[in-house]
Amino acid sequence: MSSRAPSYPVLIGGLTVLSILLFAASLLIGPAAIGFWDSLAALIAGEGEAATLVMREIRLPRAILGFMIGATLGLSGAVLQGLLRNPLADPGLLGISASASLGAVIAIYTGLSAAFALALPLSALLGAVLAVLAVQALAGAHGGNLTLILAGVAVSSLAAALTSLALNLSPNPFAALEIVFWMLGSLQDRAMTHVVLAAPFMLLGWAMLAGLGRSLDALTLGEDAAASLGVNLRRVRLLAVFGTASAVGAATSVAGAIGFIGLVVPHLLRPLVGGRPSRLLLASALAGGAVLLAADVATRVLAPGRDLKLGVLTAIVGAPFFLWLIYRTRRAML
Amino acid sequence: MIRRGLALFLLWSVGAPALAFAAPERVVSMNLCTDQLALLIAGEGQLISVSHLAREQRSSVLAEQAARVPVNHGRAEEVFLMRPDLVIAGTFTTRATVEMLRRLGMRVEEFAPANSFDDIRVNIRRMGALLGREARAENLVANFNDGLADVEAAAGGADPLAALYYTNSYTSGVGTLADEIVTASGLQNLSERYELQGTVKLPLELLVMGAPDLVIGREAFSQAPALARENYQHPALRAFGAIAEMQSKYWICGAPFTLQAATNLLALRERHLANETLGQ
Structure with missing residues (x-):
């Protein structure tokens, strides 16, 4: 198996090319049929005509957010799986995304984010931090697969229920319909304002997570061995928790909770990087971005004009994978 | 004698609306659009309840008139207790409620939402016929046609x-x-x-x-x-x-x-x- 795996530079190069191609597809595919060269001309050299507006104000922010949010989910999944040494760790399953949604919902529907724009990502970040801390407290530092997943399910359900409650209690009749957005996520008509709001927090999160590779490598030998190799476990945990919360919180605050990418992507790539967490991080980030871009293009191709939610597609692919993973994990435990 | 008289009276009061072709006297409307048509067309005291939406300033043109009529919330129980002889609902009104009222022996008439100016004329005339107020309905249709002609002339x-x-x-x-x-x-x-x-x-x-x-x-x-x-x-x-x-x-x-x-x-x-x- 490992002999057939591509070398690391080839893998990273391939994923980069794939991401660029899907980013281009995201820019070129949409309800307004604009030709290939016309699109590029409008994007780069246009001067305020309709096609330029479509490319710069509608499709570009959507493609940027698609890649960044996918990369955030892939990277966070890889870090969480490495940190907790648990193949089932993922921002969605651990309730981080759902709690970030709750934070965002509270900021938006109380009118806080209208008064103070940064309240949106900050409130989502706070929700995400609380979720990680709650799951860690419930599952304990050495918690097994089962406790971790149960804690995640509990936190996730509670956050989802509170989100629904908040939206149902809103005096605005439309709010209750928006439960779907916060549970399944969408990039429909996201604007540059959303990029400006969320990107700094995602970049900050990436910066905190990117340096963890070596420590995660050491952690594969166990916590004691890692500590003897000079790994500061407290620092690693702190960076992982706040990095994930910052990136996933910001991503969720503008696009809702998108599941399964953080679970599936690191798994598919692990054999290709020889099981080394340090190499998995960059690969997962690139692949996560590519997967989300592909899913977002698919929503536009499969059901144009219907705002098919992203979480629907990621779950259709991700949930069967999750089942297979549980089946395999169970067999391994026997 | 009194008991027989009471029995006769009960028989009459239950049977009358079904037997007679006279205009209904206790009409309940359960839909914002039928509420407003009924408010425009019904005679004095004929309409005994409209939906609560008819009082919402932002969705109802006739919110003021609706304030003088008791409201319902489209629930079968409250509508039944109003003892209407005609219930008017929209085709999008909760199916369960309409079915329940029919099972209870109520006469329920449903109105489809208007998708054209023609539908408006049809709905006005049908409401007029149901309420026994045909002349009033014709009057409204004639005014509507005049107004529409004015709009189209100006456009x-x-x-x-x-x-x-x-x-x-x-x-x-x-x-x-x-x-x-x-x-x-x-x-x-x-x-x-x-x-x-x-x-x-x-x-x-x-x-x-x-x-x-x-x-x-x-x-x-x-x-x-x-x-x-x-x-x-x-x-x-x-x-x-x-x-x-x-x-x-x-x-x-x-x-x-x-x-x-x-x-x-x-x-x-x-x-x-x-x-x-x-x-x-």
């Missing part, structure tokens, strides 16, 4: 391109009342150009590519924040100037006051044409 000449763009990015295309209103007011409906049928989403990209002269939206139902109106904040819309926010209450139901929606559009169109001449 001649240039026809600017208008995009209907509601909350959550919905629009009205071919086969909708809103489309007829727009066309009658001397505007072209962008959704018609894209051959959109019914009330569907208008992708923001298509709106921008269509380069409409006017973007026509709806006023907010509530001041409470929601994502539903985020589509109005999108930077890509800035090129089209301010969104004209129309009062929803004239657009929700097809009724004689639908003409007010057309009149408001006419004024909007005049303003646009005047600005255009000024610009040239």
Whole structure:
């Protein structure tokens, strides 16, 4: 198996090319049929005509957010799986995304984010931090697969229920319909304002997570061995928790909770990087971005004009994978 | 004797509405649109209840008149206890409630929402016939026809391109009342150009590519924040100037006051044409 795996530079190069191609597809595919060269001309050299507006104000922010949010989910999944040494760790399953949604919902529907724009990502970040801390407290530092997943399910359900409650209690009749957005996520008509709001927090999160590779490598030998190799476990945990919360919180605050990418992507790539967490991080980030871009293009191709939610597609692919993973994990435990 | 008299009276009071072809005397309406038609057409005291929505200022044109009639919330139990001899519902009223009332022996008449000016005439006349107020209904139809002719006469000449763009990015295309209103007011409906049928989403990209002269939206139902109106904040819309926010209450139901929606559009169109001449 490992002999057939591509070398690391080839893998990273391939994923980069794939991401660029899907980013281009995201820019070129949409309800307004604009030709290939016309699109590029409008994007780069246009001067305020309709096609330029479509490319710069509608499709570009959507493609940027698609890649960044996918990369955030892939990277966070890889870090969480490495940190907790648990193949089932993922921002969605651990309730981080759902709690970030709750934070965002509270900021938006109380009118806080209208008064103070940064309240949106900050409130989502706070929700995400609380979720990680709650799951860690419930599952304990050495918690097994089962406790971790149960804690995640509990936190996730509670956050989802509170989100629904908040939206149902809103005096605005439309709010209750928006439960779907916060549970399944969408990039429909996201604007540059959303990029400006969320990107700094995602970049900050990436910066905190990117340096963890070596420590995660050491952690594969166990916590004691890692500590003897000079790994500061407290620092690693702190960076992982706040990095994930910052990136996933910001991503969720503008696009809702998108599941399964953080679970599936690191798994598919692990054999290709020889099981080394340090190499998995960059690969997962690139692949996560590519997967989300592909899913977002698919929503536009499969059901144009219907705002098919992203979480629907990621779950259709991700949930069967999750089942297979549980089946395999169970067999391994026997 | 008294008991027999009472029995006869009960028999009469139960049987009368079913037997006689006389106009109903205790009419309950359970739908915002039938509420308003009934309020316009019913005789004194004939209408004993309308839905609570009829009192909402933002959705009901006849909120003031509705304030003088007891309200219901479309629940079978409360409607049954009002002992109506005719219940009027919309075809979108909760199915379970309508079925339950029918099982309980109530006479329920359902009205489909009006999708055209013709539907409005049909619904007015049918309401008149149901309530035994045919003359009043004919009168309303005649006034409606006159008013519509006035609108269409005023709408001649240039026809600017208008995009209907509601909350959550919905629009009205071919086969909708809103489309007829727009066309009658001397505007072209962008959704018609894209051959959109019914009330569907208008992708923001298509709106921008269509380069409409006017973007026509709806006023907010509530001041409470929601994502539903985020589509109005999108930077890509800035090129089209301010969104004209129309009062929803004239657009929700097809009724004689639908003409007010057309009149408001006419004024909007005049303003646009005047600005255009000024610009040239």
